[in-house]
Amino acid sequence: MAELLRMATAGSVDDGKSTLIGRLLYDTKTILSDQLAAVELTSRERGEDQPNLALLTDGLRAEREQGITIDVAYRYFATPKRKFIIADTPGHVQYTRNMVTGASTADLALILIDARKGVLEQSRRHAFIASLLGVGHLVVCVNKMDLVDYSAERFEEIREEFAAFAMKLDVSDLTFVPVSALHGDNVVHRSAEMPWYEGTSLLHHLEEVYVASDRNLIDARFPVQYVIRDQGSDFRGYAGTVAGGIFKPGDEVVALPSGFTSTVRAIWGPGGEPITEAFPPQAVTVQLTDDLDVARGDLLCRPGNRPQASQSVDAMVCWLTERSRLTPGAKYAIRHTTRSAKASVVELDYRLDVNTLHRDEAAESLALNEIGRIRLHTQSPLQFDPYRRNRLTGSFVLVDEATNDTVAAGMLLGPHLATAKVVWQHGTLGREERATQGLTVWLTGLSASGKSSVAAELERLLVAEGRPAYLLDGDNLRHGLNGDLGFSAADRAENVRRVGEVARLFADAGMVAIASLISPYRADREQVRAAHQAAGLPFVEVYVDTPLEVCEARDPKGMYAKARSGEITGFTGVDDPYEPPVHAELVLRGDEGDPKALAARIRALLGPH
């Protein structure tokens, strides 16, 4: 589990954000006694009977009272399980810039909602910005529960309203916690006031939330940052921070944009520690077997998995300065990975209203805190991935060369389609026009959980009804389509991606595609879901939640025994994680009911033809 969790908080003082952060610092005992003494003294002077924890983060509020620009502040606290870095950003309307900044490096965003006021425009804006910046985990704290009599109904109401809005966003993990920051309910300790709440305390969730799959461990990307040469020893190595995927000595790599290939000879950590596998965010030095002309700004990747390359790109940008506006025709310096280039804004496609998500296509410029979609032309091709796929190779900033200010934060969407090599051909038939309407049923769960038996029964059931259905079994597909893949995290992700693509095609053709594979990582499954959503195809995720002990006792292929004895490694459930779905359409236990009955429960979800 990641020991370091970076989170962004959003909300205003009125929501009780300062109190909540103060409470986290206080209850995790991060505050030193003299700080606390000062707070207690001030609180007493104000006639309050409890220490006012908002005073602990009071720097910000004092600033606001003085009318000074409010900015991102970083705070630190630790528990025995994790270290936390909080990018604390004020939540008022004019501070989109700061929220974008704070969210850019966050794994998780914490959003506060006042239980009395419910979901406000501001809450939606915070959620949208977190989603735009690719923060996959949202934790919504419904605060001031003490002021609504700890009402379960009120909490549910807010939860439903917010979840309905979040459906429109790209959020993979959404958690709600009812809290009273003032009294400490459900912040660090479970509250006795809300017995109806079955979840964990906020801190417990923050300690346990699994964020590793948010990094891209599939597409190997190494932007060369600095060339290290040591004359004494003739050493030449390429220093940089791994931006995606895994690099190993012996890997064949290609240097872009030159296109020359070579092999990784060795990888060194800081100080010369030999590295057998380099992954993000490690800072390493890579030596190649060949003497290539590689320099800062170049990118190392695998020959079979290259990023997009284009001089004309589409991007979402947030404008960060009040001193000028973004207008088509303007020229800037673009900073992308370790590369700098000149760039000009060709077109402003639309300005996005962050509160309503309305697109204003008539907009002619972007002012401070405004977000829009632009087309950018760069002096040399960018080697990039879409931001959704990789935050490090998909992000950029624009610098005004006249003032040296950082004026825009950008997220790359893709090459501008007119210049892309492959143009999407729109099919002539829509889904509704076909004889049958397809969809995908995706069964995920541990090995030996009973997925395949249920899937086979479902296929039989549908075919018996005369409905076209086809079973895509993970194990079987590994003999053919995925025969070249192993069981590393990257290969598992690619396995899921391919099966997902095949399922999508089957579903588009009018079949019920039934995919049965372990698919252990949430992010991979979410990508398959997103691909279906984009194509307008239903996607039904079924979590076969059979306890590990039961799976292990069954062990029809003897795999668990091999994993326990160390004969095989990286086995899901034993020494590789399984991330259960958060929003599965259906959860089944493989050991409760026979496969036929379980298949019938899935069938019931699918509706008529």
Next chain:
Amino acid sequence: MPTSFPDEFTHHKNLFYFPDASKGTFTVTATYELSHLRALEAEAVHIFREVAATFERPVLLFSGGKDSVVMLHLAVKAFWPAPLPFGVLHVDTGHNFDEVISFRDHAVANYGVRLLVASVQDDIDAGRVVEDTGPRASRNRLQTTTLLRAIGEHAFGAVFGGARRDEEKARAKERVFSFRDEFGQWDPRNQRPELWQLYNGAHRKGEHIRVFPLSNWTELDIWSYILDERIELPPIYYAHRRDVVQRDGMLLAQTRFLTLLDGDEPFEATVRFRTVGDATCTGCVESTAATATEVVAEVAATRVTERGATRADDRISQAGMEDRKREGYF
């Protein structure tokens, strides 16, 4: 193992003590996770390399204090096996602990880096600054002039500092790349937004950028790293016997720079320093922590025990309080 490389770099061998994998702190798991110290190390290394790649004349501020020692250690690791591509600068108040100055020279030789000393005394002698007088006089304030003079004279474009965001409220908002105008001034209200790992170090001639690679480290992180990497520090960071005087709620070391006031009664105590600066205003705390392991335990306890109901003025709480007073000076 891929090659027999380290043999070619025996001169570096003494510098890096590779952590013991059995300790667990640095173990990389099958799920590709870094320990938090390794993640902080990677971030700092990235920052050093970014500066070396994009600035013409960087320099690293090095006082011999623990944060600057950790910073130097990280910098040297970032460029292995090549020598550090920039030098280090000590702004010398002239009021030093002898142990720290001899450590400074030892460390500079050990790490094989170039040392430049900018002396506050020179500025006093040249009349550029006027020294405070009286028993409580300190040269802290004067350091700024000397530092900016050195930056100007050598045309340094980037200056690495060891400041951390957990030190105090204003620092909590400072950028990793912090712009300084031609007068060396920081404008906290008008900082450049800093997103992802994309740092903007653009500046004109005469302006410079302060760079803080340890921004996201806490005091406990610093000590844990010193322990794990077995980084050598000046001996005064560990418990030792020393003559001290009690003043303003602090214990001040009795040195040749300290003028005794009426009522000052020097006594011997077992103390250690938590920060090291100008000898006239650097306080120490009573402590028996004589090794990095013991200091880590003490610092960790400082964060865990002495708040809430038990706010007795115990030693450790004084240490925490004093640290911030210290840092207020700087």
